[in-house]
Amino acid sequence: xxxxxxxxxxxxxxxxxxxxxxxxxxxxxxxxxxxxxxxxxxxxxxxxxxxxxxxxxxxxxxxxxxxxxxxxxxxxxxxxxxxxxxxxxxxxxxxxxxxxxxxxxxxxxxxxxxxxxxxxxxxxxxxxxxxxxxxxxxxxxxxxxxxxxxxxxxxxxxxxxxxxxxxxxxxxxxxxxxxxxxxxxxxxxxxxxxxxxxxxxxxxxxxxxxxxxxxxxxxxxxxxxxxxxxxxxxxxxxxxxxxxxxxxxxxxxxxxxxxxxxxxxxxxxxxxxxxxxxxxxxxxxxxxxxxxxxxxxxxxxxxxxxxxxxxxxxxxxxxxxxxxxxxxxxxxxxxxxxxxxxxxxxxxxxxxxxxxxxxxxxxxxxxxxxxxxxxxxxxxxxxxxxxxxxxxxxxxxxxxxxxxxxxxxxxxxxxxxxxx
Amino acid sequence: xxxxxxxxxxxxxxxxxxxxxxxxxxxxxxxxxxxxxxxxxxxxxxxxxxxxxxxxxxxxxxxxxxxxxxxxxxxxxxxxxxxxxxxxxxxxxxxxxxxxxxxxxxxxxxxxxxxxxxxxxxxxxxxxxxxxxxxxxxxxxxxxxxxxxxxxxxxxxxxxxxxxxxxxxxxxxxxxxxxxxxxxxxxxxxxxxxxxxxxxxxxxxxxxxxxxxxxxxxxxxxxxxxxxxxxxxxxxxxxxxxxxxxxxxxxxxxxxxxxxxxxxxxxxxxxxxxxxxxxxxxxxxxxxxxxxxxxxxxxxxxxxxxxxxxxxxxxxxxxxxxxxxxxxxxxxxxxxxxxxxxxxxxxxxxxxxxxxxxxxxxxxxxxxxxxxxxxxxxxxxxxxxxxxxxxxxxxxxxxxxxxxxxxxxxxxxxxxxxxxxxxxxxxxxxxxxx
Numbered sequence: 116x117x118x119x120x121x122x123x124x125x126x127x128x129x130x131x132x133x134x135x136x137x138x139x140x141x142x143x144x145x146x147x148x149x150x151x152x153x154x155x156x157x158x159x160x161x162x163x164x165x166x167x168x169x170x171x172x173x174x175x176x177x178x179x180x181x182x183x184x185x186x187x188x189x190x191x192x193x194x195x196x197x198x199x200x201x202x203x204x205x206x207x208x209x210x211x212x213x214x215x216x217x218x219x220x221x222x223x224x225x226x227x228x229x230x231x232x233x234x235x236x237x238x239x240x241x242x243x244x245x246x247x248x249x250x251x252x253x254x255x256x257x258x259x260x261x262x263x264x265x266x267x268x269x270x271x272x273x274x275x276x277x278x279x280x281x282x283x284x285x286x287x288x289x290x291x292x293x294x295x296x297x298x299x300x301x302x303x304x305x306x307x308x309x310x311x312x313x314x315x316x317x318x319x320x321x322x323x324x325x326x327x328x329x330x331x332x333x334x335x336x337x338x339x340x341x342x343x344x345x346x347x348x349x350x351x352x353x354x355x356x357x358x359x360x361x362x363x364x365x366x367x368x369x370x371x372x373x374x375x376x377x378x379x380x381x382x383x384x385x386x387x388x389x390x391x392x393x394x395x396x397x398x399x400x401x402x403x404x405x406x407x408x409x410x411x412x413x414x415x416x417x418x419x420x421x422x423x424x425x426x427x428x429x430x431x432x433x434x435x436x437x438x439x440x441x442x443x444x445x446x447x448x449x450x451x452x453x454x455x456x457x458x459x460x461x462x463x464x465x466x467x468x469x470x471x472x473x474x475x476x477x478x479x480x481x482x483x484x485x486x487x488x489x490x491x492x493x494x495x496x497x498x499x500x501x502x503x504x505x506x507x508x509x510x511x512x513x514x515x516x517x518x519x520x521x522x523x524x525x526x527x528x529x530x531x532x533x534x535x
Numbered sequence: 536x537x538x539x540x541x542x543x544x545x546x547x548x549x550x551x552x553x554x555x556x557x558x559x560x561x562x563x564x565x566x567x568x569x570x571x572x573x574x575x576x577x578x579x580x581x582x583x584x585x586x587x588x589x590x591x592x593x594x595x596x597x598x599x600x601x602x603x604x605x606x607x608x609x610x611x612x613x614x615x616x617x618x619x620x621x622x623x624x625x626x627x628x629x630x631x632x633x634x635x636x637x638x639x640x641x642x643x644x645x646x647x648x649x650x651x652x653x654x655x656x657x658x659x660x661x662x663x664x665x666x667x668x669x670x671x672x673x674x675x676x677x678x679x680x681x682x683x684x685x686x687x688x689x690x691x692x693x694x695x696x697x698x699x700x701x702x703x704x705x706x707x708x709x710x711x712x713x714x715x716x717x718x719x720x721x722x723x724x725x726x727x728x729x730x731x732x733x734x735x736x737x738x739x740x741x742x743x744x745x746x747x748x749x750x751x752x753x754x755x756x757x758x759x760x761x762x763x764x765x766x767x768x769x770x771x772x773x774x775x776x777x778x779x780x781x782x783x784x785x786x787x788x789x790x791x792x793x794x795x796x797x798x799x800x801x802x803x804x805x806x807x808x809x810x811x812x813x814x815x816x817x818x819x820x821x822x823x824x825x826x827x828x829x830x831x832x833x834x835x836x837x838x839x840x841x842x843x844x845x846x847x848x849x850x851x852x853x854x855x856x857x858x859x860x861x862x863x864x865x866x867x868x869x870x871x872x873x874x875x876x877x878x879x880x881x882x883x884x885x886x887x888x889x890x891x892x893x894x895x896x897x898x899x900x901x902x903x904x905x906x907x908x909x910x911x912x913x914x915x916x917x918x919x920x921x922x923x924x925x926x927x928x929x930x931x932x933x934x935x936x937x938x939x940x941x942x943x944x945x946x947x948x949x950x951x952x953x954x955x956x957x958x959x960x961x962x963x964x965x966x967x968x969x
Binding site: 213248249259329394404459463476 | 546548549551552553554555556557560584585586587588616624625628629632633634635636652653654681684685688689691692695696697795797798799800830831832840841842843844845846847867868869898899900902903905906907909910913914916
């Protein structure tokens with residue numbers, strides 16, 4: 116069954132200041148709130164391999180006071196606002212939401228910290244400790260917490276995706292110095308490398324005026340040109356076995372896939388949904404329910420700007436041999452490569468995508484984040500074109516993409532075994 | 536390209552822009568529409584928004600408090616999707632997923648929900664299958680076996696996590712192991728579940744159960760009619776079955792547990808009993824809680840994270856229970872700074888007991904809370920969630936408006952008095968799990 120799909124178009128306007136700062140405005144008069152999102156074109160992939168975890172540590176330091184404003188959070192809270200930020204391998208995103216009446220506070224705060232940070236030694240000292248605790252909480256003190264640290268190093272030999280955003284190791288975070296921090300700021304945190312997105316109960320004229328007032332006189336900075344080591348094509352399967360004090364064995368397999376804007380990305384995304392996107396997905400139904408080889412199983416991918424990894428991961432039922440689990444996964448991959456997926460099966464995952472987008476667009480913050488991210492990828496208008504890209508994928512393309520991705524020479528495997 | 540006019544005044548970046556204090560906003564809670572279905576089940580809904588999406592949540596009085604054997608309520612809730620007379624688990628999942636819809640179920644202490652998220656245009660094809668699982672679920676033996684096996688395995692992984700263990704333990708201290716809020720399930724409990732347990736529970740609390748329905752979104756014109764047709768003849772009654780709560784807090788106030796000798800962090804829980812929303816202290820305590828540990832600028836965060844760097848995050852909350860509640864401070868901190876963290880928590884309590892908050896900080900907390908609430912009233916899903924919480928707690932929007940009044944008018948002296956009454960270390964349980 117195919118029905119007409121008209122995804123709600125997200126309307127926006129776009130302009131650039133004299134110093135190269137890109138500004139996007141999405142007006143929504145139905146909300147009392149306004150969101151200001153600042154995205155910087157720097158992520159973990161842009162780090163020095165001897166100083167990883169820096170982009171993320173730096174994100175923390177952005178809250179330690181800017182050159183004219185000793186505290187970022189307090190004036191925002193006083194204005195009835197809240198904020199958050201995140202760093203990925205590709206980008207760093209800061210966003211806040213506040214009553215629309217107080218939007219100018221957002222411009223004041225964000226422009227000052229784009230101008231310059233306070234660069235406080237004490238702030239660096241404290242945030243180093245905080246990030247060390249974050250590292251422990253998520254990656255050291257949790258069962259299976261170090262899986263991706265390990266898997267990335269065998270899947271990537273050259274490309275910076277070989278390390279995690281949190282950092283390759285704790286010592287890199289612990290050894291960060293203030294001078295490195297300053298260098299990082301002036302290289303990446305500049306108007307010409309940033310995009311400001313304003314969404315909510317605002318007007319385009321008001322945003323133009325405020326953007327010019329607060330950001331207009333910032334020096335542009337040097338445009339950052341990315342020149343990352345290219346990952347050579349993988350020619351043989353990679354493998355690692357780890358033994359750890361975990362109760363159950365787990366299997367992780369990953370394959371290289373296309374970059375974000377390649378048409379093949381959309382096909383691969385739908386493949387992950389067909390294989391592991393819910394309780395009716397193939398891996399779940401066959402391997403968890405029918406064969407009871409796994410107690411849980413997932414299939415997903417990085418969603419990264421550069422060529423990312425598509426992965427299957429799952430915990431084996433106690434007593435199941437790893438070889439049997441591997442064989443079962445192989446059988447499913449062989450099936451999807453040799454037999455075309457059903458028309459309904461493909462339609463299902465397209466419908467899921469449409470529904471997911473509709474639910475995401477409810478949130479003003481999500482709309483602002485998406486517009487910012489797509490603009491960073493090259494064009495905010497992509498937001499309104501994505502659904503069409505998914506909907507045009509054919510059964511033949513799915514089969515072809517599976518045949519290309521799921522080959523042994525493209526595969527890295529981690530056996531994470533219980534040492535009990 | 537835009538150029539700056541040459542006669543513009545120089546910008547002074549040290550001066551904040553003028554703000555409107557959110558504490559002066561007049562916040563209103565959008566009313567719901569109500570329809571009582573022909574079987575007596577009340578339907579509360581908010582029809583609004585831009586995206587053509589819908590949420591329908593059926594809230595049954597089928598929570599943990601009604602089970603006579605551990606895990607029965609949550610197993611029944613989970614297995615609702617795992618087979619009816621005419622559809623297998625796969626067919627049920629295929630049906631919802633084909634339409635890009637999500638059918639979730641969750642089991643809490645008093646209530647268990649079945650929640651549908653879908654594009655509004657699919658309500659008519661999805662609701663009948665919800666009716667089917669609420670009237671014809673068969674709980675196949677095989678599905679139960681897989682559920683038991685995988686739950687046991689999931690539990691074994693969770694029990695390695697210091698925060699998971701701490702969360703279970705602190706509730707046991709607060710309420711006692713026989714209380715619905717304090718009871719925990721073991722692997723033996725899961726193993727002991729039978730199909731009969733689940734079928735009986737289903738019969739008593741779903742087939743012959745009581746239910747309230749909450750819905751929101753950009754709904755079709757004939758939404759009430761659609762609900763009536765799909766769900767109006769479910770065999771429901773109006774009575775909420777009685778619950779017995781045997782509150783028996785632990786006599787041991789302080790605990791140190793080593794769950795993992797090689798752990799690099801400890802999960803700290805410092806908690807005391809607290810009355811539920813009906814108590815006059817609850818609303819003022821919501822303000823005090825925000826100041827103390829309820830937002831990024833709180834006393835706890837400012838000290839223990841932003842000054843000392845002991846943790847990635849520390850929070851305090853008033854637990855979201857119906858019958859009675861607790862005030863809980865919670866964090867994961869490096870093992871070598873756990874004791875120091877606890878000392879700082881008590882130090883912050885002392886400051887609140889002994890020193891009046893200054894006017895500026897008080898205004899900041901008020902503005903922050905009002906701004907947050909404003910954002911939290913935005914859109915039909917937020918509005919219905921707030922109404923659901925009020926209704927399930929036996930409250931109406933008077934509670935909301937009184938809460939706003941409290942935020943606007945509470946004084947430094949009142950906050951200090953409340954701290955002196957409740958933020959007393961001797962009244963708290965103290966637990967560290969490494």
